[in-house]
Amino acid sequence: MAGGFRLFKIYGITISIDFTWFIVFFLFSWSLAYGYYPSEVPGHTVGAYLVMGSISAFMLFVCVLIHELSHSVTSNKLGVEVKEITLFIFGGVAQLTREPDTPAKELKIAVMGPVASGILALIFYLISIILVNLEVSGPVLSVIKFLSLINVVLLVFNMIPGLPLDGGRILKALWWMKSGNINTATSAAGHVGRAFATFLIFLGFLQMLSGNFSGGLWAILIGVFLMQAAKSSVQHQQLEYGLEGLTVGDIMTEAPHVITVDISDKLDRVVDDKFFHYHFVSFPVMNQGAPVGLLSINAVRNAGRDSWPTTNVLQVMEPLTRNNCLSPGDSVMAALIAMNSTGQGRYVVLKQDTLYGVLSRRDILKTIDFKGRLAGTETKNGASGAG
Numbered sequence: 001m002a003g004g005f006r007l008f009k010i011y012g013i014t015i016s017i018d019f020t021w022f023i024v025f026f027l028f029s030w031s032l033a034y035g036y037y038p039s040e041v042p043g044h045t046v047g048a049y050l051v052m053g054s055i056s057a058f059m060l061f062v063c064v065l066i067h068e069l070s071h072s073v074t075s076n077k078l079g080v081e082v083k084e085i086t087l088f089i090f091g092g093v094a095q096l097t098r099e100p101d102t103p104a105k106e107l108k109i110a111v112m113g114p115v116a117s118g119i120l121a122l123i124f125y126l127i128s129i130i131l132v133n134l135e136v137s138g139p140v141l142s143v144i145k146f147l148s149l150i151n152v153v154l155l156v157f158n159m160i161p162g163l164p165l166d167g168g169r170i171l172k173a174l175w176w177m178k179s180g181n182i183n184t185a186t187s188a189a190g191h192v193g194r195a196f197a198t199f200l201i202f203l204g205f206l207q208m209l210s211g212n213f214s215g216g217l218w219a220i221l222i223g224v225f226l227m228q229a230a231k232s233s234v235q236h237q238q239l240e241y242g243l244e245g246l247t248v249g250d251i252m253t254e255a256p257h258v259i260t261v262d263i264s265d266k267l268d269r270v271v272d273d274k275f276f277h278y279h280f281v282s283f284p285v286m287n288q289g290a291p292v293g294l295l296s297i298n299a300v301r302n303a304g305r306d307s308w309p310t311t312n313v314l315q316v317m318e319p320l321t322r323n324n325c326l327s328p329g330d331s332v333m334a335a336l337i338a339m340n341s342t343g344q345g346r347y348v349v350l351k352q353d354t355l356y357g358v359l360s361r362r363d364i365l366k367t368i369d370f371k372g373r374l375a376g377t378e379t380k381n382g383a384s385g386a387g
């Protein structure tokens, strides 16, 4: 999802557009202008069809945006913060910082998108009826009819009950309400999502074999995308579950056990004594007992091997700032999000400007693994107890 750019901000939410959307915009306008509209309203110029196709594709974008905003505005109202929406092929992805913490919230957020698409379909349908009564026909009427139809398609497609689609989120919420277990609910909705994606890919191949090459290709592309998204929905849930309620202080390596380097050490000594010995990617830097920076293996490499004997740690370290430190009370989920966005795998933990510990991505992954194993035994015990 890296290839895109920001369009504007509305209700405090940044709207971004993925580059794939431009390909879709072009293909969509083209297929409407050369296929759909000439057969719906014959007898117009190619130019007229192209205008109709482009307006329809643009309005599809607006409708998808309204659908996504309906989810996100609801989400923000319920306290599940959404800061950015990225629009791509046939929909959008709202970047949640956290998942909803109750099934009722999940359900409300999921339902609002299809509701918006349904209302849009109805509005365009009513407009088309008014136009017919005013005896307006031709291009304007057929564009309005098409917009009503495409919103019905968006509604139906999104209601398929597999993650990451809205129907999948609704299924997850209902299952979660009934069972009280968000993990089984998520994996069930994830399985349906993957089954649907597999079906779509299969259908795509069949269509291609029967001669409908472009239609088949679309089905396969959407299927592959949904498959990926279904997997990552489930993984994200496992992560949230594994890290729920944990703070940095709970799982960090505590200060007495942290290996540090001194500000005046020469790099060749640090490479031999620290990096090769302990195999960490970075070390906290100390100056007279106080933490002042972080020395990463990348900084050492960038300094160049020839200069190691004459360069000291101070010259290449990254000074500690608010952005590259953690506090013991920070949530582990927030720490992981920070690690993913900065690419830095090890953070210094400070308490009142003294070195309190170090937290690495490896510590977090070990915790998730450990909690996953514990959860497995819990379920088994629970089942035998109930039986």
Ligand SMILES: [Zn+2]
Binding pocket: 067, 068, 071, 113, 114, 158, 166
């Ligand atoms: Zn939706």
